[in-house]
Amino acid sequence: MLKVENLSKTYPNGTQALKNVSFEVKEGEFLAVIGLSGSGKSTLLRCINRLIEPTSGKITWDDEDITAASSSEIRKIRRKIGMVFQQFNLVKRSSVLTNVLSGRLGYVDTLTSSLHLFSAADHQRAMDSLDQVGLTDKAHVRADSLSGGQQQRVGIARALMQEPRLILADEPVASLDPVLAHSILKYLEQLNKERGITVLCSLHFLDLVHRYATSAIALKDGEMVFQGLPKQIDDAQFKAIYGQEAERVSVI
Amino acid sequence: MANSLIPPQNLESPILATVSSLIIPGLGQALQKKYQRGIFILTFGIILASLIYWSTATLKLGLISLGTIQVSWLWIPFGLYWLWNVLDANAIGMKKTPGILAGIIFAFIIIYVIAWNVTEVKLYRLVERFNDARMVSVKLLNPDIFTISINGEDSICDWGCLYTYLEDKISGHQPAGVVRISDNVFDIFGRIKPQPAPGWRVSLGLAAEGSRVDTFVAGTLVETIAMGLMATLLSTLFAIPISFLAAQNIMSRVPGGAIVYYIVRTLLNIVRAIDTIVWGLIVIVWVGLGNFAGVIALTIHSIAALAKLFSEEIEHIDNGPVEAISATGANQIQTISHAVIPQIIPAFLSYSLLRWDINMRSATVIGFVAGGGIGFFVVETTRQGAYEQYATALWAIAIVIILVDYISARWRENIVADQPKESVDKVQKPIIRTLKVAFYVLLGLIIAVYCWNVTEISIRSMLSPGKNFSRLLMDFIHIDLTANVRMVVLQQMIVTVFQAMLATTIGAIIALPFSFLAAKNLTGTRKYSIWIYYAARAILNILRSIEALLYVVIFIFWVGIGPFAGMLALAVTSFALIGKLFSESIENIDPGPIEAINATGASRVQMIVFAILPQITPPFISYLIYQWDINVRMATIIGFAGGGGIGLTLTTYFGMLQYHKAGTVVAVIVVVVAIMDFASAKLRHMLI
Numbered sequence: 001m002l003k004v005e006n007l008s009k010t011y012p013n014g015t016q017a018l019k020n021v022s023f024e025v026k027e028g029e030f031l032a033v034i035g036l037s038g039s040g041k042s043t044l045l046r047c048i049n050r051l052i053e054p055t056s057g058k059i060t061w062d063d064e065d066i067t068a069a070s071s072s073e074i075r076k077i078r079r080k081i082g083m084v085f086q087q088f089n090l091v092k093r094s095s096v097l098t099n100v101l102s103g104r105l106g107y108v109d110t111l112t113s114s115l116h117l118f119s120a121a122d123h124q125r126a127m128d129s130l131d132q133v134g135l136t137d138k139a140h141v142r143a144d145s146l147s148g149g150q151q152q153r154v155g156i157a158r159a160l161m162q163e164p165r166l167i168l169a170d171e172p173v174a175s176l177d178p179v180l181a182h183s184i185l186k187y188l189e190q191l192n193k194e195r196g197i198t199v200l201c202s203l204h205f206l207d208l209v210h211r212y213a214t215s216a217i218a219l220k221d222g223e224m225v226f227q228g229l230p231k232q233i234d235d236a237q238f239k240a241i242y243g244q245e246a247e248r249v250s251v252i
Numbered sequence: 253m254a255n256s257l258i259p260p261q262n263l264e265s266p267i268l269a270t271v272s273s274l275i276i277p278g279l280g281q282a283l284q285k286k287y288q289r290g291i292f293i294l295t296f297g298i299i300l301a302s303l304i305y306w307s308t309a310t311l312k313l314g315l316i317s318l319g320t321i322q323v324s325w326l327w328i329p330f331g332l333y334w335l336w337n338v339l340d341a342n343a344i345g346m347k348k349t350p351g352i353l354a355g356i357i358f359a360f361i362i363i364y365v366i367a368w369n370v371t372e373v374k375l376y377r378l379v380e381r382f383n384d385a386r387m388v389s390v391k392l393l394n395p396d397i398f399t400i401s402i403n404g405e406d407s408i409c410d411w412g413c414l415y416t417y418l419e420d421k422i423s424g425h426q427p428a429g430v431v432r433i434s435d436n437v438f439d440i441f442g443r444i445k446p447q448p449a450p451g452w453r454v455s456l457g458l459a460a461e462g463s464r465v466d467t468f469v470a471g472t473l474v475e476t477i478a479m480g481l482m483a484t485l486l487s488t489l490f491a492i493p494i495s496f497l498a499a500q501n502i503m504s505r506v507p508g509g510a511i512v513y514y515i516v517r518t519l520l521n522i523v524r525a526i527d528t529i530v531w532g533l534i535v536i537v538w539v540g541l542g543n544f545a546g547v548i549a550l551t552i553h554s555i556a557a558l559a560k561l562f563s564e565e566i567e568h569i570d571n572g573p574v575e576a577i578s579a580t581g582a583n584q585i586q587t588i589s590h591a592v593i594p595q596i597i598p599a600f601l602s603y604s605l606l607r608w609d610i611n612m613r614s615a616t617v618i619g620f621v622a623g624g625g626i627g628f629f630v631v632e633t634t635r636q637g638a639y640e641q642y643a644t645a646l647w648a649i650a651i652v653i654i655l656v657d658y659i660s661a662r663w664r665e666n667i668v669a670d671q672p673k674e675s676v677d678k679v680q681k682p683i684i685r686t687l688k689v690a691f692y693v694l695l696g697l698i699i700a701v702y703c704w705n706v707t708e709i710s711i712r713s714m715l716s717p718g719k720n721f722s723r724l725l726m727d728f729i730h731i732d733l734t735a736n737v738r739m740v741v742l743q744q745m746i747v748t749v750f751q752a753m754l755a756t757t758i759g760a761i762i763a764l765p766f767s768f769l770a771a772k773n774l775t776g777t778r779k780y781s782i783w784i785y786y787a788a789r790a791i792l793n794i795l796r797s798i799e800a801l802l803y804v805v806i807f808i809f810w811v812g813i814g815p816f817a818g819m820l821a822l823a824v825t826s827f828a829l830i831g832k833l834f835s836e837s838i839e840n841i842d843p844g845p846i847e848a849i850n851a852t853g854a855s856r857v858q859m860i861v862f863a864i865l866p867q868i869t870p871p872f873i874s875y876l877i878y879q880w881d882i883n884v885r886m887a888t889i890i891g892f893a894g895g896g897g898i899g900l901t902l903t904t905y906f907g908m909l910q911y912h913k914a915g916t917v918v919a920v921i922v923v924v925v926a927i928m929d930f931a932s933a934k935l936r937h938m939l940i
Contacts, residue, residue, distance in 0.1 A: 051851060074853075076853065078851060078852060079853035081851070082852075083848065083852075085844060085847070087844050088844070089844035089845050089847055090848070091845045091862065091863060091866045092867075093866050093867065093870065094862075094866045098862075098866075102849055102854070102863075105849065105852050105853065105855075107853075110855050110857045113861070114857060114858065116861075158848070158852070161852075168851075
């Protein structure tokens, strides 16, 4: 169980990205994080694996205090938390396989991995991960020769290499066409249902939230304005989260 | 059935490819449609073989006895290169991914062993004469800025002496002597001295005819600044009309323009390939030694460089307005003035500013041959072994060049940003604007007239060239191509190219780790780590502000005259420029992969290897090739200060008035620089 208590983040320029955010995520949940751009979704997800240092508050995961972990401890924790990004964040000039293998870095020692030497088991694991997302035939091509949807699937394969128990997905489909959005979210849903991996996913479109999430929280200007089941977000809630001028649109 | 469908040569082709590569390197690769790879392997093979043959014949390099015959051991790595090529052809045939690393390693072993020897690298000298170097370094850090006179005896007051003096002053003790700013500083910056009254003062009634008035006499640094400004102004004025003649889109509209275009372009390329300093050698035969010669040399090279950039800018203008203005019935001239000129002015200004920066740097060394400005001062002081005075010049140059670099860069940024200065509702009154413009024009004119005076520009001396000049022109047309001269020139050119390569390599090896310290995104912006960044950048900027020729002077004192000293000087400038370019490309990398790798729980080293290195390798290699290209140009002049290579040959021929041989050297330089330019552009294009 992931527990976030009174989490706040103030950037050095004075922006308050998160204000006293508290919530819990049970094992095996698919939690959607919604809100406008700049509402603090990305900051929240990055505080959980401490890519961003929170200003105050506490995050615990299975009774382990993430916020208090030392730099070597946090690397151990990060191994179990996969992350998927809006811009995919692949090393564009490296091969797909190298990108996927890099998901294993937290497990292997620095020296051999720096020489790009990975064990046969890791290579097998990488091919299995690529198989999961249907890209085994692309293993040896350069990452930037793939389409956006394929690149995001490589991103998921890289996260799978970590054998994660939690996946943080930061707007994983915001850079993709609506049709591809479903294919990516289906992969995440599959991982969530079949392997019991907890998923925290920030999303823009409400119908995607309804379709995939098992629970949801909403942020507005860094404050949590909603917590509950996706279907509880009615029109009034929607306007409260997105502002009075917002219109509901749907993705296919 | 399925088996018989496979064409038979599919089975044989690996064998055929392997065998053909065994006979002619690269042939097997070409047979399998890898033409580029094949041509590369063959070309490199021929270059390596000729280099080994040449080095054995002329330098007796690496000779070992095999019974009665003597052969170079370099044929062993060459054989391995050949073997690699055979295995490579085989690998391609077997549809395996071929590796190029082995081939590159064997080729590099040969190239660097030869480079090391022709550049006469003598590492022991670095150690053996370390004390000399330390002495010079101490002097460099204690420039001759203050003089202390004790009982009428003047001596240089270094930092320690100055500190004691100030401490004595403050605590009320009697200082050991009187401290004043030394003559050396006045030599560099200028002094006020009574001079015969100039004509304009007399005619304005401010001074009597023949009287002496206190006048500011420019120091060598002021002369240098004036040379740089004057050359930039003149070259911009000349380059504008020429650039239209070298712009394809303009000339194709004029009957017979295509021929003019090709002739002008070729001329510009030739003039540009000859370094400013080499132009200096030619110009002094024309107008004699002095600041004026420096200005002409800078201007000639600068015109060619600017006209090329300008013409490319004209070729890339937006055709829309041209079409629109033509459609109104405007004639050719009107179209140019209303549709073309408004589009090109910002770019022209920005290139002129860039050229100003380059001209200022060249102006600091043009005195080595043309005999004016701070370059001449450096030659004189170092000849006397007055390294403290040389040091003052060096620091002064560094400050001026860093300032110029900064001003030029900021100005260009503003031009490129191209934002309208005033908002619509806050337009300045026309009268204020006119006054402002008038003020700047007047200021510009005063500076231009002053520079004109300081640099002693004289049209008369241009019209009455020195007595050898006509002979020089004739000799440059009838260059000496006898076997003996060809041999010497070719040999020195090889030394020059290798000097450039070795300097690039050494510079890059030091710059690589250093550039990580000079990248803001890696050092971080924390209170202490940011100072690492500032310090690293400062070192790079200071080193980069000094031209290689000025460094040669230090290194010939350390390791002796010769190509080794020149190579070390080039290595310092290479380090500074590569360090700057590397750190900038590190700063420009995509932070996304860094975040992603960090999120996997990777360590810092793993992050660098997996997220940063793959991103920076292509630009790094591209910069290395670029730097080699620059270094070859620089290496052609490094010999003027004792750095060996083709520059030494050139000054020797010029000194002995053997212009027909000097012409050969210049022609070879033009050809080699042109080839390097072309090859480096092609290679860099392939990488991106």
